Amino acid sequence: MLNIRKYALGPVQTNCYIIANAARECLIIDPGEEGEFLIREIRKANLKPQAIVLTHAHFDHIGAVDDLRDAFHIPVYMHKKEKEWLGNPGLNGSGKYAQLPDYSIRPADAFLEAEKATTIGSFQFDVVHTPGHSPGSISLIFEQDGFAVVGDTLFKRSVGRTDLIGGDSKLLLKSIHDHLLSLDEETVIYPGHDEPTTVGEEIDQNPFLNGF
Incomplete structure (x- = not known):
């Protein structure tokens, strides 16, 4: 059984998830x-980080990447469609806001293949490409454990914004329908902001998904 720790961090309270197993190994997802x-x-928790995994490369999901990879000497994984975004404030969105510093993160160490079962250390999960919020958005499906980490694709009673670079509202809804709503209705959805939900709750109650 995996243990999930959620931390809401930074100026827009982006959720970072630390997923740990019984051996105290962990994955760090979206350290913003x-x-x-x-x-x-x-x-403090005596965890042993194995890797950092990014659901996408907007500034609020990447701000602590270099601190963590240097502290624990671990690789960073993401989708290749946003490989140029980490070091480019114009792409990762930090350059859009005068009150923020320009976020420039070193390149990722490896890229995740979508629609493929993935193993990192002893962790096994499916990576699905869920573009729409951004071109390289991915969701991490831990089917055996009954949950998915979906970045800014789907929220409790809402969906991700599509007014940033590479955003596409039709593509976003297609991603949600094809890859998330098709999961078991009891699957817990861990979004990039706010509180968790379930697939069944969003099918029944999300006003943005009424057409599905």
């Missing part, structure tokens, strides 16, 4: 900010 805090939390 507050790197020193996350490092302390991981060490």
Whole structure:
């Protein structure tokens, strides 16, 4: 059974998830900010990070990547469609806001293949390409454990914004319908912001998905 820790971090309270197994190995998903805090939390829990996985490369999901990879000497995984975004404030969105510094992160170490079962360390999950919020958005499906980490694709009673670079509202809804609503209705959805939900709740109650 996997243990999931959720931390809402940074100026827009982006969810970082730390997923740990019984051996205390862990994956760090979307460390958006507050790197020193996350490092302390991981060490306090005696966890052994295996990798950082990014659901997409917007600034609020990547801010602490270099702090964590340097502290734990671990690789960073993402979708190749956004490989140029980490170091480019014009693409990752930080350049859009005068009150923010320009976020420039070193390149990813490896790229995840979508529609394929993936193993990182002892963790096994499916990677599905769910573009629409951004071109390289992915969702991580832990089917045996009954949950999915979906970045900013689907939220509780809402969906991801599509007014940023590469956003596409029709493609977003198609991604949600094809890859997320098709999961078991009891599957817990862990989004990039706000609280978890389930597939069944969103089928029944999400006003943006009424057409499905």
